[in-house]
Amino acid sequence: MTEQKKYGPAGGVLASGDGGQAVRADGVVDGVRRARRGVGRAGPGRQPQRAPLRKHPVFGSRTRTLLAFVLPSAVLLLLINLYPVAYAFVQSLKDGSLIAPGHFVGLHNYASVLTDPRFWGAARFTLVFTLVGVFGSWLAGLGLALLLRTRVPARGAFKVLLLLPWVVPVVVSATSWNWLVATPQSPIPTLLRHLGFGDVLFLASPLLAQVTVCVFKVWISFPFMMMMMSSALASVDASVYEAAKVDGAGPWQTFRLITMPMISRTTFVSWILMTIFCVNDFPTVYLLTGGGPVGSTRTLVVLAYQTVFQEFQTGTGVAIAFLMTFVLVAISVVLYRQIRKVNIE
């Protein structure tokens, strides 16, 4: 497995770095590659002999072509993604505003952020928001993916309809949710009043606002999870289920012992992606509640935005964003390495 993986499907022919070694590959790798091409040892397998002959001129231009392939995206990454991060770090060490560059103040911004109770409040809600967002949308998405895998009338229509919350722009759905729940005269509070629940003010009480924002996030995100899980479920060989049925496994047993292990890798990847999406999510919270009431639904991103664009404290705002970025990148690098280790084929 490791041997195959190392030389990959490309067999190193394309790999600029270790291309030469792959061509001089030992017998095992050569055999694997022949087997993959479906060319036996006695067959018309002249490629391995011919490749080295053309190696020098071809590899030179190949490496150049590959570099040219990556160049546009590398330039964009450097300019639009990496440069701002570096710049933001410098900004976070200064006391500037949006227009004035400001002076160096060392780690003062970080100190004031870390001693600010608003920061810790936002950090706590970000954590809750992310946990609910990831696992809530995963459970809903997985459940629906399982339902949609069975034979159901109008399955194709359901698949499209259930994607809509993810497809519709957040600006639109936030507008609609606001109309549905924001004021006491809105439809859902009115309905609840008629049902005898009294006045339920979804966006006015801190706790209920937090719940509403989390539900809103799950509503937006579950279709993404549904798609991820559907494709993972589709890759599970149907004959495995038939074998399990023959062996007398119940539905729960089948799910726990067969389905879950088979989709564990995609599940893990989807959790990681959704964690990133949730922590970085600005519009979902901002458009629904603006971080209120009394800051109860302020996530770190919203706090950073408000600090910069409403309080005009660029240094402090960027410091918040940078602390968050630092934690998130650290987590995502660890998790990224983890995904590569989890290799259930």
Added chain:
Amino acid sequence: MSVLGTSSTGAPHAADGAAASTRKARSAEPGQRGRWWRFAVLLVIALVVLIPILAVVGLSFRPALGSGANDSFTVENYITVFQQTDVLTWLRNSLLVTLVTAVVAVAVAAPAGYVLSRSRSRLVSGYSMLLFVMQSLPVVTAVIPLFILFAKLGLVDRLVGVMIIYVAGALSVATWMMAAYYDSIPIALEEAAWLDGASLFGGFLRIVLRNSLPGVLSTAIFSFLVAWNDYLIAVVFLRSSWNYTLPIGLETFFQQNATNWGLVMAVAVVMMAPPIILFAFLNKYFSVGGVGGALAGR
């Protein structure tokens, strides 16, 4: 390894189901009732989930308070919105920005994804890691430095400016999606082309890319959604009302005419129609499932 375009199996399955239902009508298997139960459950879920979207559509056809019309259905809101506001300009801006973003994102991600899919050098896995880290950076951090940079370059309040940011924003996932699709194309095809004297670029263009239409469409749809649904970048970078895209345009309705929900919802319908139409027609090409494989595979 990766399963891209799995939803394309939807059509045969549906036909399958139709055939099965006629068969089952005669044999009356126990599964028959379960099918309709599941249908009922899905129907209820779909209805509840779609309430906010149905509300938008419904309200957009309701007459405004105090207007002469007392029908329960009117297109007056749409007429007002199109004739008296800049919605058409915003719609044009949004479409322009989004389409350019989708095309450019595919053009940039397609070759990069090819390298990611076919090469296993250390440099490439480093690049893949970089993509992952970039994807996890919050846009808010980047906004201020980008604003200052773009101000120097004269790109603030210009549609080109936001296009560049959208392409960069969609790039990581777009590259993974392309790589995931290439993974499903056997390398033997290219090797045959190389033996026939094709260059690396020629093989990529004529063999791989030509067979990657679902991957390309998938990536284009994703990039389209990134650009179409964005709010933060547009609100920071677009300043003049003739440069607004629809999300920012929608905001102005809240400031000007406090809560004329009919008008707001009419604009909202204009805004959600393109992605919904896109999905209605191209849904079978769209799949994010491959991203998992592309991420984990290297």
